[in-house]
Amino acid sequence: GQQVMQIPQYQHVQEGEDFTTYCNSSTTLSNIQWYKQRPGGHPVFLIQLVKSGEVKKQKRLTFQFGEAKKNSSLHITATQTTDVGTYFCAGPLQGGSEKLVFGKGTKLTVNP
Amino acid sequence: DTAVSQTPKYLVTQMGNDKSIKCEQNLGHDTMYWYKQDSKKFLKIMFSYNNKELIINETVPNRFSPKSPDKAHLNLHINSLELGDSAVYFCASRRTENTEAFFGQGTRLTVV
Numbered sequence: 509g510q511q512v513m514q515i516p517q518y519q520h521v522q523e524g525e526d527f528t529t530y531c532n533s534s535t536t537l538s539n540i541q542w543y544k545q546r547p548g549g550h551p552v553f554l555i556q557l558v559k560s561g562e563v564k565k566q567k568r569l570t571f572q573f574g575e576a577k578k579n580s581s582l583h584i585t586a587t588q589t590t591d592v593g594t595y596f597c598a599g600p601l602q603g604g605s606e607k608l609v610f611g612k613g614t615k616l617t618v619n620p
Numbered sequence: 621d622t623a624v625s626q627t628p629k630y631l632v633t634q635m636g637n638d639k640s641i642k643c644e645q646n647l648g649h650d651t652m653y654w655y656k657q658d659s660k661k662f663l664k665i666m667f668s669y670n671n672k673e674l675i676i677n678e679t680v681p682n683r684f685s686p687k688s689p690d691k692a693h694l695n696l697h698i699n700s701l702e703l704g705d706s707a708v709y710f711c712a713s714r715r716t717e718n719t720e721a722f723f724g725q726g727t728r729l730t731v732v
Contacts, residue, residue, distance in 0.1 A: 538718065539718055541720065541721075543721075545661075549725075550710060550723040550724065550725055550726050551663065551710070551712075551721075551723045552723070553720035553721060553722070556718075556719075556720060558718075594661055596663060598721075600717065600718065606651055606668050606670060606675050606676060606717050607665065607668065607675075607676050608653065608665065608668075608712075608714075608721055609665060610655075610662075610663040610664075610665075612660075612661075612662050613661050613662070613663070615661065
């Protein structure tokens with residue numbers, strides 16, 4: 509069935525290094541969203557991408573939506589300890605766009 | 621004011637008991653969700669309601685029964701609790717399809 513795959517599951521970096529997480533869908537998505545969950549916290553919305561090939565930036569974070577609208581990435585430049593957490597992509601899948609399905613997430617740890 | 625609030629935050633109970641988790645949103649959103657997050661941090665959608673009507677019912681044991689008395693509330697009742705039900709349960713809401721989801725703080729359920 510339709511699903512959203514996300515890799516890697518874990519990523520350990522030194523502070524100052526870059527980080528990227530990738531999300532792939534088996535079907536075309538109308539949009540994709542990204543969320544961040546801090547340790548012990550709840551998922552918090554970061555951004556939504558809608559257009560094919562769209563690129564959006566939020567300070568050190570760059571989000572991309574693939575041309576075929578089946579994949580997306582989140583890239584963090586020069587990670588900081590405040591970037592620690594689990595990053596999830598989410599998309600509206602089978603059953604209608606009300607069904608917001610999350611990828612398995614990438615847990616980022618940053619060594620100071 | 622908290623946008624999406626869940627109670628209780630922690631719930632420890634014995635196997636076989638019945639328990640409820642309450643969720644309220646003050647954002648005026650039409651769609652509400654229940655997600656289960658297991659120890660590996662996977663966020664799995666359980667139910668979705670739109671304006672008090674059940675829209676999505678994933679493959680969830682029928683021991684789990686959602687109830688939406690009005691569109692601002694979505695409660696989750698669990699019968700005959702099992703060890704495998706231990707997880708963090710998140711309530712979420714969003715205004716319409718393809719908009720950002722707002723999550724509650726989560727309810728950590730521990731079944732002993």
